[in-house]
Amino acid sequence: KQEVTQIPAALSVPEGENLVLNCSFTDSAIYNLQWFRQDPGKGLTSLLLIQSSQREQTSGRLNASLDKSSGRSTLYIAASQPGDSATYLCAVRASGSARQLTFGSGTQLTVLP
Amino acid sequence: EAGVTQSPTHLIKTRGQQVTLRCSPISGHTSVYWYQQALGLGLQFLLWYDEGEERNRGNFPPRFSGRQFPNYSSELNVNALELEDSALYLCASSLGRQGGETQYFGPGTRLLVL
Numbered sequence: 001k002q003e004v005t006q007i008p009a010a011l012s013v014p015e016g017e018n019l020v021l022n023c024s025f026t027d028s029a030i031y032n033l034q035w036f037r038q039d040p041g042k043g044l045t046s047l048l049l050i051q052s053s054q055r056e057q058t059s060g061r062l063n064a065s066l067d068k069s070s071g072r073s074t075l076y077i078a079a080s081q082p083g084d085s086a087t088y089l090c091a092v093r094a095s096g097s098a099r100q101l102t103f104g105s106g107t108q109l110t111v112l113p
Numbered sequence: 114e115a116g117v118t119q120s121p122t123h124l125i126k127t128r129g130q131q132v133t134l135r136c137s138p139i140s141g142h143t144s145v146y147w148y149q150q151a152l153g154l155g156l157q158f159l160l161w162y163d164e165g166e167e168r169n170r171g172n173f174p175p176r177f178s179g180r181q182f183p184n185y186s187s188e189l190n191v192n193a194l195e196l197e198d199s200a201l202y203l204c205a206s207s208l209g210r211q212g213g214e215t216q217y218f219g220p221g222t223r224l225l226v227l
Contacts, residue, residue, distance in 0.1 A: 100158035
């Protein structure tokens with residue numbers, strides 16, 4: 001059974017810092033990995049999707065990397081802003097016909113002005 | 114382009130009652146997924162529908178059920194509500210088995226069971 005772990009559970013940084021969020025998964029037979037952002041009481045916003053054949057994806061100040069063999073992904077946020085404050089979730093989709101996502105428990109990020 | 118929509122936004126029910134939640138996917142998306150986000154338990158997969166068929170279900174009891182309509186909208190039904198069913202229920206859609214993989218989520222329905 002796939003298990004997804006995110007470390008740290010919470011992170012507080014001053015505005016302008018570059019930061020890294022970590023995600024690990026136990027079964028390397030994944031189809032893709034997706035990073036989401038969730039604001040309090042709201043739904044999820046998709047940030048980046050990395051296919052299993054890819055090493056990284058970039059969107060603006062966000063860069064996500066994937067090392068499938070070691071079961072790890074990182075989300076790098078450059079020049080953090082208070083508006084980046086949210087919970088960040090990573091989710092993996094297993095190889096094969098099942099398309100549902102298995103989520104980590106998230107990292108709650110607070111960027112202080 | 115409209116995103117995934119869900120209704121209602123909030124619901125309060127009592128134990129033993131039944132509830133129906135609704136989801137409209139992004140236009141052109143044929144796959145709909147339902148997830149439960151209960152306090153302290155994280156996001157758990159409930160059901161996946163594609164082209165009107167249930168394709169997979171998570172580790173939830175049979176009182177959680179649903180369906181997908183010809184227009185690809187979906188309903189999630191929960192019978193005999195229990196206190197632990199209190200959660201945010203999220204619906205997501207994607208292009209389906211022949212298309213893109215990104216799942217796009219709706220704002221959710223928050224269910225409180227008293």
